Amino acid sequence: MNPRHLAVASAGPGRFALVDATDLPYPDESFDAAWALQSVVQIVDQAAALREVRRVLVPGGRFGVGDIVTHDRLPERYAASWTGTGAHTPDSLAALVEDAGFQVLEATDVTRETRCMVSWHVDELFRRLDGLTPRAADECRERYFDEISARHGTAAARLLAAVADYRAHPDYARDEAAMGFVVVVARKGESR
Incomplete structure (x- = not known):
């Protein structure tokens, strides 16, 4: 998210980079799997970011998205406060992933099991x-x-x-129950 986060992450095992999600600096089919945790709803051009994820995954690669959603009752101005760009419903988040060319394997509402x-x-x-x-x-x-x-x-x-x-x-008090969390598991098809 920022240089400080990158420095903390880089102090541990693994390799981390601060990049533009809509223009990933990696070759096609570079990764076996990817995930986005509480981040898609904060990206302005979400469709472009998900297409980039699909591009860098190998055929059959898995993609997991866990994000904040609304169950349709939360006023949009409040949803934007929670998410930065406006909230998805469970169905619209899964549809966004599918529209980027992924096969959605599972979309699970885990609101009860999580706390933002x-x-x-x-x-x-x-x-x-x-x-x-x-x-x-x-x-x-x-x-x-x-x-x-x-x-x-x-x-x-x-x-x-x-x-x-x-x-x-x-x-x-009424609207808080409208917020939730959904996990979408998807797969990139074998063919382009």
Whole structure:
């Protein structure tokens, strides 16, 4: 996601690179498998990114996508806060993968078994703000925003701030149940 993440990942085993998902710098059929975890919905040109994944996979290569979805009830402006570009439904996420040329093997709604990582950060933000005067809460929010920005980049901090604002909205209790998480498993066909 950013140079700091790349540095941390590169300190361990494996090889990591910070690249443009819509223009991967790898030859055709370079990888046996690929995955995208909580990332497709944050890419502006999602179709181009998935076509690039398909291009770099060998015939028969597997592709897994795990991402945030909405079950149709969440207002779009809130869905965009959670995902960055707007939310998919379970069916539209699977259709996006299929439209990129993959054979969808399975699409599983795992909402009950997962908890979005954003929720933990927002819970922590609210815990820090709880009981503070409005002025102190604003100061704490700014410090927390800077901390998240330093660790994960300003885009992540802006997302958390938007989600925190959304969770303060009266519709939150009703709409939170509309958010979910789906895992799509797909395969690149044997022929081009």
